[in-house]
Amino acid sequence: MTDLLEQDISAAPPSPAPAATSKSRHRSEAFARRLRARHAAERRFRLAGAAAVALAALVLVLLLGSIVARGGSAFWETRIRLEVTLDPAEVADRNYTVLLRRALHAQFPQVTDRAGRRVLNELLSSGAPYELEAMVAGDASIIGTTRTVWVRADDEIDQLVKGRYRRDLPESERGLSDAKIAAADTLMAGGALAQGFNTTLFTAGDSREPEQAGIGGAIVGSLLTLLVTMALSVPVGVSAAVYLEEFAPKNRWTDLIEVNINNLAAVPSIIFGLLGLAVFLGFFGMPRSAPLVGGLVMALMTLPVIIIASRVALKSVPPSVREAALGIGASPLQTVLHHVLPLAMPGILTGTIIGMARALGETAPLLMIGMVAFIVDVPHGLTDSATVLPVQIYMWADSPERAFTERTSAAILILLGVLILLNGAAVVLRKLFERRW
Template identity: 80%
Template sequence: MTDLVQQDTRAMTVTASKSHYQSEEFARRLRGRYAAERNFKIAGIAALALASMMLVVLLTSIVSKGYTAFQQAQVRLEVTLDKAMVEERNYTAILRQALYAQFPQITDRTGKRTLNELLSSGAPYELEALVKQNPAIVGTTQTVWVRADDEVDQFVKGNFPRTAPESERRLNDAKIAAIDAMTAKGTLVQAFNTTLFSAGDSREAEQAGIWGAIVGSMLTLMVTMLLSVPIGVAAAVYLEEFAPKNKWTDLIEVNINNLAAVPSIIFGLLGLAVFLGFFGLPRSAPLVGGLVMALMTLPVIIISARVALKSVPPSIREAALGIGASPLQTVTHHVLPLAMPGILTGTIIGMARALGETAPLLMIGMVAFIVDIPHGLTDSATVLPVQIYMWADSPERAFTERTSAAIMILLGFLILMNGLAVFLRKKFERRW
């Protein structure tokens, strides 16, 4: 009798369960749950699509404005390097004579002044450098290529409208006629802009380059890496492997995490007060920039190094200690080598962040106008992000395209560094 009651009870339970799962209320709740999951997926896909679209718009805007900066208008001239004029360093007159020879019909002063404005103000220095490089050409006639003025360059690239009234154009009709004549004869062409990669900053757009900023960035990163990497790794090893767990180490860990979130300009203010104000180090120098960047990247390196050390299984430490290794030998011979890929990844990401920072360096004076290429850690210098900031503030159209070109180059460096970090992580990553 008891068995029959239990069977009836189970049958009633199964029937009740089936009726519950087949009810309209359960079906409605199930449809709502599926709809919520579907809407969440759609929202995620929409967010990714929107972010991708914004990225495409940003990159398209930068590239469309900056790719023309990799070309520069150049003028071909047949110059006669008269010995007397070379000795007097009158290279301007030599270039002008060659330019006037292409337009023998122009004899008045106004027309010649118009022709003079077609050449860059740095063209005589280009010719002087050519003569210094090969003094044997003095007294001969040579075919040389010199930079055109930035307004001529922009007109050739189509950035200045030809159809606008003369009063609203940067170039008058006489200049446009001369440009058209030289273009037709092949004496005015577009060539690869080597100046962009070989010169420092300049007030004239056609003479401005980013090499000085690149050298300054490399010197600054060198100081940053030499200081932050050893100190950061040593601090991470001590905190993770040797430091006792008490309120003081907890306080240190909290402060390290907080420093990683501090705005970068605060580190610039600290560098201004300590390194410049107290120690009197030179302003706008890679040494000071590297010290400030080292302070900024230290928390990032310490946190990433600690995470890498934590990822090493405890069994590695126990095995090393079990065969008689000291705690220091365990860390240096076993734990640290196994954690090195993660440490390298965090270090490269920290260096990439330092490469792209601007605000801290503005506070220590690296926004100064620097023409010369720095040769040491105490020479005045600027860095690539600050160079972009300075060019973006210039009203000339030629500086606009150079700003975008410099952004493209900086993005290339950042992508390369982050790609290297991903490669090292994939190549040396250990799965336990």
């Protein structure tokens, strides 16, 4: 029996070694085909991702390029040079419009009819007399002398100089008369028409005249609104996050609170505007269109964002920090205030800045509480009537004048710049205070 078994074993072919079998399988055509297919799929996936990024970048460049092309010229304004004789009698009667028109008519001695002089008068901005009045108020010694002054031109002349009107179109289709174009060309040929930096865009409030409209009031209103928002939402949000994460017991009530906080972060912003309209304006009777009310509404909107971001930052602190502090005798409150909270500060700052950036770019809640009002004066307090930058953009976009399209794009560029700065500050602060474990 033993001999038969030995013969059977010796007659059986030797089994291939495992390494040799695996090697032959890896060298098979089927395996190579599958490997090539997998590599091709990976290449296609990379190409699809790169194409998506390139497409997004292209759309962004086209969008920003369109906004810059429309709004870049708004940072420059057109002014007219005039030799104004400050007649003491006219100055005493505050007839600055008469003084400016006399100086302008003197440059066109050939124009003697009323229709022609009316066309010349329309070259000047309606705010030019106030500029001359401010100049006289600043230096009364110039009364009775002849001075060279540069005053703001009308918005149609400004748009003509910037190439917004097509000269090859008929007068009926152009929207600007041939007489005005001829007068502007005469001033330009004589060096009496020039462009300068538009400081009015940053210092003035809103106006019915495009050349006098600015975003100074909207910027101040946005700053006051953000001041109220930050003063309310940051301490309340961080305190709520610390309590929920470090001290609150884990039960059904805290779970319900956490679910509602997460839900509030996804609620449409206009709902907070309706809440502010019903509570702050309707019930408490607070002033309408005021930064105080706008800040309260924005604080309600940004509070869930700050709470969630602060809780995530607190969770990122290693438990060993808490255990070490408690081990050397620190109380739970001392542990949180002296150790956990400082280490979580980068994430808290990031969430706070992102929340403020979101509040700065919101429009719908503020429309509901009346901050869409026409505000000419720059606000000086929390209860003064004001508007904010996004609402100002919304109002200008609805204006029919050609020059307001230019100013709308310029205001969008300024708002985008502020948002980029805020998000950049969040990144810098996070990198500056971040601790790696």
